[in-house]
Ligand SMILES: Nc1ncnc2c1ncn2[C@@H]1O[C@H](COP(=O)(O)OP(=O)(O)OP(=O)(O)O)[C@@H](O)[C@H]1O
Ligand SMILES: C[C@H](N)[C@H](N)CCCCCC(=O)O
């Protein structure tokens with residue numbers, strides 16, 4: 001059924017948190033949802049068997065969803081490609097002497113779609129991160145036609161990165177399904193509260209004028225992984241067209 005691609009304006013912007021919390025909220029609405037990670041870098045090797053561990057982001061998704069690791073996690077369907085070096089996937093794969101085959105990812109997504117109503121597929125870094133020497137993340141999304149959920153924040157520089165990302169998505173003929181504003185950088189210690197508030201206002205107005213069908217969501221800081229509420233409008237649920 002539905003696949004939504006979760007990207008962001010950069011690495012460390014909160015895609016994993018947004019993906020896990022979104023999945024948790026969809027579960028609350030009785031929607032059968034699973035998350036997937038396009039490719040994970042920075043993965044440790046299991047000393048017991050010498051194999052790459054399950055992707056870190058998948059483990060955090062499950063913690064945020066409040067569920068155990070699933071059979072599709074244990075057999076690595078939710079993240080077939082995992083590499084040790086915490087770098088761009090094209091470099092991490094190259095250092096591992098490996099070439100990522102996008103078809104393997106597509107087949108994994110299709111397997112998940114058989115058993116789940118919604119697949120939330122999280123990217124690595126931002127939209128133009130190369131997953132091979134020849135293929136950018138956005139190239140892959142465009143071949144699949146997935147709607148994109150873009151995660152941003154109030155960090156100084158975010159307005160420019162958000163608008164560039166929106167233009168890139170649109171230029172490939174893809175839908176900007178949602179923009180999720182993550183409150184992680186709002187505090188005075190991270191940025192400047194006035195800048196964060198102004199960024200929210202600017203982005204909301206920009207979307208209303210230029211992307212009227214795009215959902216605007218706000219992700220609070222998660223002090224307690226299992227308790228925080230992330231409200232989804234009913235229009236968001238309807239857009240999934242699953243029932
Ligand atoms: N809403 C939030 N509440 C609390 N902590 C957060 C929140 N969003 C992000 N963080 C913190 O910021 C860090 C980076 O966030 P996250 O791992 O979600 O980034 P990412 O965009 O998924 O990065 P990557 O490109 O590596 O997948 C996390 O380790 C987490 O500690
Ligand atoms: C290791 C890190 N946390 C991410 N998963 C990978 C980020 C790749 C960014 C590449 C780039 O934009 O230069």
Ligand SMILES: [Mg+2]
Nearest residue numbers: 015016057122
């Ligand atoms: Mg992540």
